[in-house]
Amino acid sequence: MTNIPTIDLLIRHLQRVPYLASKNIYKVASYFLYRSHADIDQLCSVLKQVKEKMHPCSTCYTWCEQGTACMYCTDIKRDKTILCVVEQWYDLLTIERTGGYNGQYHVLTGLICPLEGIGPEELTIYPLIARVNQENIKEVILTMPQTPEGEATVAYITKKLKSSGVLVTCLARGIPVGSQLEFVDRLTVYKALTERRPI
């Protein structure tokens, strides 16, 4: 800390921001100290706009700005029979960027993690089950990571969807495109081998 109350306050706020290394906090504080008044006003106005305008879509829980439904749910060109379940809204952007998916989405807003007190009711799993049962959905794609929390969430959703008779799939595991075999970890090579497919 600097013994200058206002700078210390700023540093405490910056320390809470994720993915900002503590060794760089003073340099980031310096960035704000040297900004113009206008720049700071603009940033504050954007932050406030974000809080005022953004709200989760009432169907898929991604962020939307206008109305209660997002641009993916209201797009009539998208396939209504296929649903891609993502952990966070930025995972949705990653899927969109591939250009290879034209179905619906559902944002979980997290993963089941009993150690942190996050159960299915803290996430949007119950609305997901309700959607699958009510809408004419034929396939649910689960894109959660292969971590203990991700696997637990996949297992829970799969169990809950069993009675609905919908096809539940997950992303293919294998060698990343352009990667060489020697640089890929053992488990991935094993998965790629056991899930090999005819050319």
Add this chain to the structure above:
Amino acid sequence: MTNIPTIDLLIRHLQRVPYLASKNIYKVASYFLYRSHADIDQLCSVLKQVKEKMHPCSTCYTWCEQGTACMYCTDIKRDKTILCVVEQWYDLLTIERTGGYNGQYHVLTGLICPLEGIGPEELTIYPLIARVNQENIKEVILTMPQTPEGEATVAYITKKLKSSGVLVTCLARGIPVGSQLEFVDRLTVYKALTERRPI
């Protein structure tokens, strides 16, 4: 980009913040999306306070909150005959944290870099020369890094101070405390060897 204007605006602002890796920008945006209104208001108020209250000390150019002189310049217990020149205000904090220095400071606010159009007049070098000539200073410690810009700044200041007869020193170069010889780079070992001292 997300195609959601308000989030895109926030992301453009975050992209300008230094030391924030672009792969983490969406996660940081997510952090702000999930903050409460009160949290965002507090952060904005702190950012605005920083711009309103903070100004450079009229003598040493470090940031100060009250009056025109900083706490280092007004502290009567500090040695007025020794002056430590640092590149940025956070370098001053690093020196202070050692507890081994009790003199005055001078913040350059940057380094000479002709390629980026930063000459001595963009920095606080002329006020530094004036200080040394007017005040009763016996030693000037230069703490700039050993980079082309750092060396150029050291050379310029040393030349300008020559006529004043003040002792100009730099930080000792050598093996970091606790480090093993095999992990230290060649140039540092060379410096440590040529500048060896009796025990």
